[in-house]
Amino acid sequence: MIRPGGEADRGAVNWPLANEPFLVYEREGRILGHVVFHDVFDNEYELLYIEVDAAARRQGIARALISALPAGRIFLEVRESNTAARELYKRAGFVETGRRKLYYRDPPEDGIVMELKKW
Ligand SMILES: CC(C)(COP(=O)(O)OP(=O)(O)OC[C@H]1O[C@@H](n2cnc3c(N)ncnc32)[C@H](O)[C@@H]1OP(=O)(O)O)[C@@H](O)C(=O)NCCC(=O)NCCS
Known part of the structure; x- marks a missing residue:
C-alpha cells in the first residue's frame, strides 16, 4: 500500500526532512x-x-x-554513477535534460538532470 507519510513515519525516511511531503510504501505494517518530493509550484x-x-x-x-x-x-x-537509480528513472519515463558539473560532494561527482512529464 502506498500512502502519504505522516509525522509517525518520519523516522523511516533517510532524508533531512523539513516540511517536504513524502509517500511511503507499506507492506504488512x-x-x-519512501519517496520525498518538493512542491516547486503549480504542477511542478x-x-x-x-x-x-x-x-x-x-x-x-x-x-x-x-x-x-x-x-x-x-x-x-x-x-552519474548511480546506475540503479538512473535505470529506474529511465524505466519510469524520465529523460535526461542536462548535467550539473560537480553537483555532488563526498565524493565529488556530476549530477544528471532528468525530467518526467507525468499526466
Ligand atoms: C534506486 C532504488 C530506489 C530502486 O528501487 P527498486 O524498488 O529496487 O526499483 P524497482 O524494483 O522499482 O526497479 C524498476 C526498474 O529500475 C531498474 N533498476 C532498479 N534497480 C536496478 C539495478 N540495481 N540495476 C539496474 N537496473 C535497476 C530496472 O530497470 C527495474 O526494472 P526490472 O526489475 O524489471 O529490471 C534502490 O536501488 C535504492 O533504494 N537505492 C539506494 C538509494 C538511492 O540510490 N536512491 C536514489 C537517489 S537519487
Whole structure:
C-alpha cells in the first residue's frame, strides 16, 4: 500500500526532512520504501530522494512510488554513477535534460538532470 507519510513515519525516511511531503510504501505494517518530493509550484515537483529497503529491491516498489507522485512535471538530479537509480528513472519515463558539473560532494561527482512529464 502506498500512502502519504505522516509525522509517525518520519523516522523511516533517510532524508533531512523539513516540511517536504513524502509517500511511503507499506507492506504488512512495515515501511519498505519512501519517496520525498518538493512542491516547486503549480504542477511542478522535484523528486528529492527515493529509497527502498535493500531486501525489498527489484520488486517494482520504487516504480510504484514514482507512479503515485502527483501529476505534473517532475525534475530530479542523480549521481552519474548511480546506475540503479538512473535505470529506474529511465524505466519510469524520465529523460535526461542536462548535467550539473560537480553537483555532488563526498565524493565529488556530476549530477544528471532528468525530467518526467507525468499526466
Ligand atoms: C534506486 C532504488 C530506489 C530502486 O528501487 P527498486 O524498488 O529496487 O526499483 P524497482 O524494483 O522499482 O526497479 C524498476 C526498474 O529500475 C531498474 N533498476 C532498479 N534497480 C536496478 C539495478 N540495481 N540495476 C539496474 N537496473 C535497476 C530496472 O530497470 C527495474 O526494472 P526490472 O526489475 O524489471 O529490471 C534502490 O536501488 C535504492 O533504494 N537505492 C539506494 C538509494 C538511492 O540510490 N536512491 C536514489 C537517489 S537519487
